[in-house]
Amino acid sequence: xxxxxxxxxxxxxxxxxxxxxxxxxxxxxxxxxxxxxxxxxxxxxxxxxxxxxxxxxxxxxxxxxxxxxxxxxxxxxxxxxxxxxxxxxxxxxxxxxxxxxxxxxxxxxxxxxxxxxxxxxxxxxxxxxxxxxxxxxxxxxxxxxxxxxxxxxxxxxxxxxxxxxxxxxxxxxxxxxxxxxxxxxxxxxxxxxxxxxxxxxxxxxxxxxxxxxxxxxxxxxxxxxxxxxxxxxxxxxxxxxxxxxxxxxxxxxxxxxxxxxxxxxxxxxxxxxxxxxxxxxxxxxxxxxxxxxxxxxxxxxxxxxxxxxxxxxxxxxxxxxxxxxxxxxxxxxxxxxxxxxxxxxxxxxxxxxxxxxxxxxxxx
Numbered sequence: 001x002x003x004x005x006x007x008x009x010x011x012x013x014x015x016x017x018x019x020x021x022x023x024x025x026x027x028x029x030x031x032x033x034x035x036x037x038x039x040x041x042x043x044x045x046x047x048x049x050x051x052x053x054x055x056x057x058x059x060x061x062x063x064x065x066x067x068x069x070x071x072x073x074x075x076x077x078x079x080x081x082x083x084x085x086x087x088x089x090x091x092x093x094x095x096x097x098x099x100x101x102x103x104x105x106x107x108x109x110x111x112x113x114x115x116x117x118x119x120x121x122x123x124x125x126x127x128x129x130x131x132x133x134x135x136x137x138x139x140x141x142x143x144x145x146x147x148x149x150x151x152x153x154x155x156x157x158x159x160x161x162x163x164x165x166x167x168x169x170x171x172x173x174x175x176x177x178x179x180x181x182x183x184x185x186x187x188x189x190x191x192x193x194x195x196x197x198x199x200x201x202x203x204x205x206x207x208x209x210x211x212x213x214x215x216x217x218x219x220x221x222x223x224x225x226x227x228x229x230x231x232x233x234x235x236x237x238x239x240x241x242x243x244x245x246x247x248x249x250x251x252x253x254x255x256x257x258x259x260x261x262x263x264x265x266x267x268x269x270x271x272x273x274x275x276x277x278x279x280x281x282x283x284x285x286x287x288x289x290x291x292x293x294x295x296x297x298x299x300x301x302x303x304x305x306x307x308x309x310x311x312x313x314x315x316x317x318x319x320x321x322x323x324x325x326x327x328x329x330x331x332x333x334x335x336x337x338x339x340x341x342x343x344x345x346x347x348x349x350x351x352x353x354x355x356x357x358x359x360x361x362x363x364x
Contacts, residue, residue, distance in 0.1 A: 055115035062174025064092045067190045071216045080212040083203045092190040116283045116314040120260045122165040138253040153237040160230035180226040191217040238265035273345045292341030301330040
């Protein structure tokens with residue numbers, strides 16, 4: 001049986017960009033996705049801080065370039081692989097910038113969190129005289145742990161933190177250490193772009209180009225090790241530390257060192273909230289949600305203020321009087337109200353997404 005033909009069209013969705021932003025209302029995932037694109041690639045009013053926008057673009061471009069390079073290398077001994085050398089470099093990133101609707105809401109959300117972790121970790125590198133920034137103290141001591149499994153996970157996570165926060169001039173490659181579903185999306189996006197570019201350049205017949213790219217994509221996916229990625233490492237390390245009842249001190253140390261991926265993983269184990277949900281609250285949650293999370297972790301008003309100050313680079317600038325006022329109100333937050341917020345955060349994400357679309361019930 002012959003392979004089914006691949007169809008390429010030049011039509012793009014009309015009026016894709018939102019004409020306005022959404023203020024103070026709950027929006028569904030599709031609408032949030034459009035707003036994300038507007039912030040990520042558009043030149044209108046932004047909701048993301050500029051630093052978060054730039055960092056998310058850096059991570060996405062770097063990962064796409066890495067996947068594209070890997071697919072080119074996988075096909076280098078074939079006729080089509082040799083033709084890829086005639087295409088412009090970073091073709092996938094260029095296409096995504098022209099057609100950002102190729103990316104899914106889930107990938108965009110992951111890149112936001114990844115970029116935030118990178119920015120926050122980069123701050124600790126610039127702290128002068130802060131002993132917690134020394135990799136051989138605090139959580140850094142885990143790399144010499146008596147438990148070889150913990151030592152290995154801690155060392156690999158520390159390397160990932162440093163790798164994400166490293167700065168290169170311009171857009172380069174970045175290790176695509178992503179969860180499996182996000183890695184797969186980048187692979188198939190790159191395969192589609194490269195196959196299309198080969199065909200449109202008149203270098204090869206359409207079906208042959210797409211078949212070759214699909215073969216390379218499957219080979220690349222088979223080599224991907226999701227368990228070695230920072231998100232998976234952080235979860236496994238936090239789980240092991242909690243089982244050994246070592247999480248309490250390390251939670252504070254991770255926060256002090258701005259190792260927010262490890263902090264979120266430990267916080268997730270303590271509160272039974274998904275790590276990604278904890279990160280989303282840290283980066284995008286309301287002040288009330290952040291306060292509730294801090295309270296659920298046993299944090300003080302000082303800890304809450306520390307979070308507010310530390311997270312300004314990813315949540316947006318807040319003046320000092322506002323931060324002082326929020327911290328002063330922290331002790332008024334009742335434990336039962338904080339626990340109710342935490343219970344909502346424990347709901348499965350698809351359920352929380354639907355609940356967010358239903359107007360709140362107000363007392364008469």
